[in-house]
Amino acid sequence: MKLTGSQVLFKALREEKVDTIFGYPGGSVIDLYDELFHQEGIKHYLVRHEQGAVHAADGYARATGKVGVCLVTSGPGATNTVTGIANAYADSIPIVILTGQVPTHMIGKDAFQEVDITGITRPCSKHNFLVRKIDDLGRTIREAFYIAHSGRPGPVLVDIPKDILQGTLEETELFMKIHLPPEPPKEPIDEACAAALTMIRTARKPVIFAGGGVLRGKAVSELMTFANCIHAPVTASLMGLGAFPGTHPRWLGMLGMHGTYYANMAVSHCDLLIAVGVRFDDRVTSKVAEFAPHAKIIHIDIDPVSINKIVKSHVSIISDCREALQRLLSMAGGEVLLSADQTREWLEQIEKWKKAVPLSYCRSAKIKPQYVIEKLYELTRGEAIITTEVGQNQMWAAQFYRFDHPDTFISSGGLGTMGFGLPAAIGAQVAFPDRLVVDIAGDGSIQMNIQELATAVHYNLPVKVVILNNGFLGMVRQWQEMFYGRRYSQTEMKQALDFVKLAEAFGAVGLRATKPEEVEEVLRKGLETPRAVMMDFHVEPEEQVYPMVSPGAGLTDMKLGNLRRDAD
Amino acid sequence: MEIKKSVISILASNKPDVLARIAGTFSGRGFNIDSITANVTGNPRITRIIITTQGNQDTIIKIEKELNRLVDVHQVTDLTSLDLPLREMILIRMPMTGENHEKIMEIVDRYHGEVIETGSGYGILELTGKKEDMDNALSSLELLGIDDFVRTGSVTL
Amino acid sequence: MSIEERTITILVKNEPGVLSRVAGVFSGRGYNIKTLCVAETTNPEISRITLTSNADADFTEKIKKQLDKLVDVVDVLDYTGERFLKREMMLIGLRITPDRYAELLQAVNTFGCRIIGMQPDYYIIETSGRRSENDAVFKYFQTFDVEMMNRTGSIALPRHPQKDSA
Numbered sequence: 001m002k003l004t005g006s007q008v009l010f011k012a013l014r015e016e017k018v019d020t021i022f023g024y025p026g027g028s029v030i031d032l033y034d035e036l037f038h039q040e041g042i043k044h045y046l047v048r049h050e051q052g053a054v055h056a057a058d059g060y061a062r063a064t065g066k067v068g069v070c071l072v073t074s075g076p077g078a079t080n081t082v083t084g085i086a087n088a089y090a091d092s093i094p095i096v097i098l099t100g101q102v103p104t105h106m107i108g109k110d111a112f113q114e115v116d117i118t119g120i121t122r123p124c125s126k127h128n129f130l131v132r133k134i135d136d137l138g139r140t141i142r143e144a145f146y147i148a149h150s151g152r153p154g155p156v157l158v159d160i161p162k163d164i165l166q167g168t169l170e171e172t173e174l175f176m177k178i179h180l181p182p183e184p185p186k187e188p189i190d191e192a193c194a195a196a197l198t199m200i201r202t203a204r205k206p207v208i209f210a211g212g213g214v215l216r217g218k219a220v221s222e223l224m225t226f227a228n229c230i231h232a233p234v235t236a237s238l239m240g241l242g243a244f245p246g247t248h249p250r251w252l253g254m255l256g257m258h259g260t261y262y263a264n265m266a267v268s269h270c271d272l273l274i275a276v277g278v279r280f281d282d283r284v285t286s287k288v289a290e291f292a293p294h295a296k297i298i299h300i301d302i303d304p305v306s307i308n309k310i311v312k313s314h315v316s317i318i319s320d321c322r323e324a325l326q327r328l329l330s331m332a333g334g335e336v337l338l339s340a341d342q343t344r345e346w347l348e349q350i351e352k353w354k355k356a357v358p359l360s361y362c363r364s365a366k367i368k369p370q371y372v373i374e375k376l377y378e379l380t381r382g383e384a385i386i387t388t389e390v391g392q393n394q395m396w397a398a399q400f401y402r403f404d405h406p407d408t409f410i411s412s413g414g415l416g417t418m419g420f421g422l423p424a425a426i427g428a429q430v431a432f433p434d435r436l437v438v439d440i441a442g443d444g445s446i447q448m449n450i451q452e453l454a455t456a457v458h459y460n461l462p463v464k465v466v467i468l469n470n471g472f473l474g475m476v477r478q479w480q481e482m483f484y485g486r487r488y489s490q491t492e493m494k495q496a497l498d499f500v501k502l503a504e505a506f507g508a509v510g511l512r513a514t515k516p517e518e519v520e521e522v523l524r525k526g527l528e529t530p531r532a533v534m535m536d537f538h539v540e541p542e543e544q545v546y547p548m549v550s551p552g553a554g555l556t557d558m559k560l561g562n563l564r565r566d567a568d
Numbered sequence: 569m570e571i572k573k574s575v576i577s578i579l580a581s582n583k584p585d586v587l588a589r590i591a592g593t594f595s596g597r598g599f600n601i602d603s604i605t606a607n608v609t610g611n612p613r614i615t616r617i618i619i620t621t622q623g624n625q626d627t628i629i630k631i632e633k634e635l636n637r638l639v640d641v642h643q644v645t646d647l648t649s650l651d652l653p654l655r656e657m658i659l660i661r662m663p664m665t666g667e668n669h670e671k672i673m674e675i676v677d678r679y680h681g682e683v684i685e686t687g688s689g690y691g692i693l694e695l696t697g698k699k700e701d702m703d704n705a706l707s708s709l710e711l712l713g714i715d716d717f718v719r720t721g722s723v724t725l
Numbered sequence: 726m727s728i729e730e731r732t733i734t735i736l737v738k739n740e741p742g743v744l745s746r747v748a749g750v751f752s753g754r755g756y757n758i759k760t761l762c763v764a765e766t767t768n769p770e771i772s773r774i775t776l777t778s779n780a781d782a783d784f785t786e787k788i789k790k791q792l793d794k795l796v797d798v799v800d801v802l803d804y805t806g807e808r809f810l811k812r813e814m815m816l817i818g819l820r821i822t823p824d825r826y827a828e829l830l831q832a833v834n835t836f837g838c839r840i841i842g843m844q845p846d847y848y849i850i851e852t853s854g855r856r857s858e859n860d861a862v863f864k865y866f867q868t869f870d871v872e873m874m875n876r877t878g879s880i881a882l883p884r885h886p887q888k889d890s891a
Contacts, residue, residue: 108754108787116753122589123596127639130585132755147639181581181642305633584757588748595742604744605877606761607813616875617761653841656764657814657853659882680839685810687885692810696839696853710767715886718734718773720877721764725818725849 003174005134005165006035009098010042012141012176018042018069020060020430022053026073027113028100031165045430045459048451050077052423054084054155055449057095059387059424061088062410063431065218067148068095074102075113078159079120083417085155086124090414091239092216094153096144097125103163104132118159126154134167138176146178152303153216192317193327196274196298199315200337203272203296205346206232209255212239212413213277213301219322220244220406223276226325230338232274233350235263237284238398240277241409246402247382252350253359256284257549258395261357261563264547264555266350267292274298277321280310281414290554300324357547357563359399366540367516369393369468372523373400376438376466379523384436385428387411389421389445392474395545397440419448422465426452429461436464436527443469444493450502456532457507464526465534467499470541478544482559483551503534512536573602574628574648575724578617581640582608590617590641593634599627603721614642620654620722652724657696659684660709660717664691668712679705690715728781730759730856732804732811732881733788735774736766738797747774747798750791756780760813760878771799775880804881811881814853815863816841820870821848829869836862847872 003011009032013021021044025033036044047053050072057068072081078099088095102111118128127147129140137160144156200206208230214223220243227234227244234244235252244251253260255267267273273295278284285291288310299306299313300321307316317324361370373396376384382402387410388394394411403409410428412420425439439446446467456463468474473491480488500510509531513522519537526533546561580586587606594601599621606617621631628646635644664672664686672691676683679702681695695705699722706717737743744763751758761776778784789801804811821829823845833840833850842849852862856879863874 104755116749118585119588119749119753122585122592122749130755181640184636184643303637305630305637309630582757584755585748585752587758587761588745588752591742591745591748595745598741600741601744601763603765604761604763606758607876607878608759610874618875653816653849655814655816655841655851657812657877657880659810659812659880661882661884661886684812685884690885692882692884694812694853696814696851706767716882717766718762718775718880718882719764720762720775720814720880723814723816723875723877725816725873725875 001171002168003171004031004035005137005167005169006032008134008138008169008174009141009160009165010035010039011174012138013042013069015142015176016067016145021045021069021071022047022056022427023071024050024053024073024077026077026100028074028102028162029071029165031162032071032100045455047423047455049449050080051084051419052449052452052455054081054088054095054097055420055423056427056430058084058088058093059410059427060431061093061095062424063385063407063428065407067145068093068427069098070095071098073100073113075115078115078117082120082124085121085157087412087415087417087420088155089124089126091412092153092212093155094148095155096148097155097157099157099159101130101159101161104161105163107161117157121157125157128157128159130159131161131164134164134169135173135175137164138174139179142176143178143180146180151183187318189317189319189324189327192315193324193331195315196317196328197331197337199272199296199298200230200274203338204342205270206230206272206274206338206343207252207266207270208232208234209267209273209275209278210234210236210240210243211276211278212237213321214240214243215406217277217302217321219277219325222322222325222329225329229329229332229336231340231343232338233266233347235259235267237278237281237413238411239413241398242403242406245404247404250347254398257286258399258545258547260359260399261547261558261560262350262353264549264558265353268554268556270295272296272298275313276300276325279306285310286549287552287554357560360563361543362562363516364540367513367519367537369396369470369537369539369543370400371516372466372468372519372537372539373397373440375519375523377401379520379527380436380438384408384438385410385432387421387425387428387437387439389439389441390416390418391442391445392478392545393440393442393445393468396468418445422446422449422463423452425463426456426461429463438464438466441465441467442474443467443471443495444473453503453506453508453532453534461532462530463532467534467536468539469499469536470539470543471495472541475545481542481544482548499534499536508532508534510534510536512538514538571622571624572648574621574623574646575654575722576619576621576628576631577645577647577724578619578635578641579609579643580615580617581642582613582615583640586615586640589638590635593638594631597630597634599623599631605721605723618721618723647724654699654722654724655696656699656702656720656722657694658702658706658717658719660693660695661690661715662693662709663689663713663715665689671712672709675705675708681705728779730777731780731785732775732777732809732879733785734802734804734881735776735792736799737772737774738799739770739772740797743797744774746795747792750788750795751778754788754791756784756788762878762880775804775878777879804883808884809881810884811855811879812853813856813859813877813879814851815859815874815876817850817852817863817866817871818873819848819850819866820846820872822846825869832865836865838862
């Protein structure tokens with residue numbers, strides 16, 4: 001029996017247990033979409049911009065731990081995915097991007113809607129493929145999935161020319177077995193683990209620093225066991241929020257430029273830093289020379305490139321997080337490595353720092369953005385899946401919403417892509433139709449992929465958008481206030497934009513609060529409405545995110561603004 | 569840490585985009601390439617690429633790690649410390665007249681080379697040897713007037 | 726249109742990323758680069774890339790146009806055909822036992838190779854010539870215990886000075 005290229009592609013996707021695709025049709029993929037018409041078992045979500053498709057696949061992948069899939073056409077369809085791909089690459093998220101391409105005999109001739117998408121995405125994807133023969137199609141798709149989720153995950157693009165989709169193959173000739181070059185052998189970790197254990201036993205001021213790797217590596221319960229085994233406090237990067245419960249007494253809050261006072265102080269004074277699945281990004285380390293100056297550093301990461309790239313570690317364990325933590329725990333033989341007594345003094349010091357400068361804000365006659373997040377946290381009982389846009393909205397979400405469960409905080413970390421939150425929320429909502437999914441946005445960010453509100457309404461996805469509307473490009477404005485003499489160059493967004501009417505125009509529900517007393521009611525109503533809702537909160541325009549580590553300064557050099565401060 | 573010349577040997581899949589990826593990794597991460605030679609190995613699916621570059625020990629380790637990440641790269645070896653013979657070949661075309669013939673032959677013999685072709689007033693020389701030797705040979709021959717030359721870049725076992 | 730091995734010489738400015746762009750032009754059109762040599766010229770600002778690719782006659786014209794567009798490409802020359810001398814160098818490392826020394830030395834003489842490394846049980850042979858010659862030499866030496874083999878890409882030079890460099 002003959003199969004078309006399109007049929008081969010869907011067969012390969014079924015082998016990979018794909019049941020969800022986000023996409024947007026076009027000339028180069030029309031045959032694929034025709035085949036989709038006959039396919040059952042795969043649900044396709046039509047977005048309104050290809051960037052939305054990639055971010056939705058990304059949000060889906062972060063929420064489920066599976067590989068997200070998106071499908072777009074050639075030319076502008078493909079180039080519209082580049083930001084999303086770079087975003088997934090920066091955060092190591094497993095997605096497969098299927099792009100149509102002009103027929104093989106037209107490649108290189110500047111054909112209609114042709115771009116060299118493999119050339120363009122080479123530096124910002126984990127890997128990419130251009131399928132040149134139908135014989136390679138099935139195998140290539142399976143290889144793409146394997147590469148996307150193995151080792152350090154990442155986005156993989158597969159560029160498929162139209163004639164390949166239209167071509168045919170005998171079913172008996174269908175070959176879908178993966179045939180990839182061998183990977184470099186894994187180095188044994190026992191010696192490094194033993195060294196780590198020795199180092200741990202002599203520490204008295206340990207801190208565990210968890211990153212995205214713990215979540216991608218599904219090592220959350222091992223992390224908890226390990227943290228209990230050494231009675232250590234735990235902090236995380238933005239990408240690691242949710243790896244350790246935000247309500248746990250030994251949780252330190254986020255680390256870094258807008259991390260908590262006590263997390264930054266703890267890392268700056270600890271004698272042992274156990275970094276699990278992190279890459280020591282500059283938003284976390286700030287001035288590298290002054291990062292964790294008194295600490296021995298144990299670095300566990302799956303990618304050798306991350307080891308000793310920014311921060312020199314004393315012991316490095318190149319491994320999947322879960323395996324490494326399991327090995328450490330088994331080598332410890334079920335014994336407690338550091339007792340509560342041994343870290344008591346250290347934990348007491350940390351409590352002092354927590355009391356001295358907790359996260360706080362001053363109430364006023366205007367709505368404070370932090371208040372909106374706090375109320376949201378309260379009303380959702382911390383159980384929502386939160387996506388964010390980028391900037392102040394993102395930082396306040398990270399600070400004031402406590403994440404007790406993994407994969408519930410979905411935010412663009414490495415690339416910092418405004419416009420990520422709404423499509424990502426759609427991806428998460430598709431993955432979990434019965435959960436509450438909330439996008440925390442700014443009035444700037446939400447406009448970048450606002451068209452995806454139509455997608456949400458189309459599929460009755462009851463995503464909630466909380467807009468912290470300050471009429472500014474908030475984070476840039478903050479920098480302009482702090483470092484550029486309040487010269488608000490091009491950050492003030494005079495808008496006649498009425499978000500309530502905008503939401504209604506899309507077929508969603510629009511709500512607004514302009515006074516603090518209205519916040520709870522609007523949130524309650526919005527969260528309870530079983531439809532897509534956009535809530536416009538008019539917040540204090542010149543609120544700053546504190547703490548803030550001054551750029552180029554050490555972590556202890558924090559601007560604290562109006563945060564309460566007791567002598568310590 | 570001192571900057572030194574390093575030699576890296578890469579075994580990779582013989583595919584159209586492998587060279588672009590490897591070159592992209594170098595340029596994207598700010599590593600330079602002094603010379604590069606690539607050829608198919610005994611196995612037609614595998615290409616060996618020898619790159620000479622400069623950098624301190626840290627840089628070389630970084631380069632190796634980055635290259636190892638590429639899906640189509642099978643193996644990366646830093647050959648620098650192995651003290652292997654680093655050889656290069658040059659082809660030189662230059663005027664060969666009665667006058668300079670002897671001088672040219674003296675240099676050719678010194679570097680164990682060969683005149684592989686002669687024509688009307690021109691000769692093509694082939695020399696092989698260590699890079700420094702090739703550099704010296706070139707300098708010496710340039711004084712006698714080189715028309716055109718090409719070199720392979722260093723290769724080793 | 727017949728497919729044969731084409732040789733292209735590209736003179737490029739020694740800027741970061743230039744090799745990546747040149748390689749990208751080839752891969753973007755699906756042309757596989759079979760062999761490649763990049764080395765400096767006497768001008769430290771210019772490097773010379775010599776590469777071979779299996780392609781049809783159209784290829785050179787097409788690729789030359791694409792490459793010429795690149796800012797850092799100074800010149801693109803087609804070195805395919807009899808007017809150009811082409812050579813590559815090959816290194817063969819082989820394990821050897823004393824009973825075969827004589828045989829090896831005779832082969833080395835016959836083929837005009839050089840011995841550049843010598844240990845009692847391991848010899849490194851260097852040979853240079855046309856690709857087909859090297860293929861034949863390698864085939865012969867496989868009767869010994871070849872441990873490693875490495876070849877440079879081909880390099881090419883016009884046999885006669887050219888009137889213009891295009």
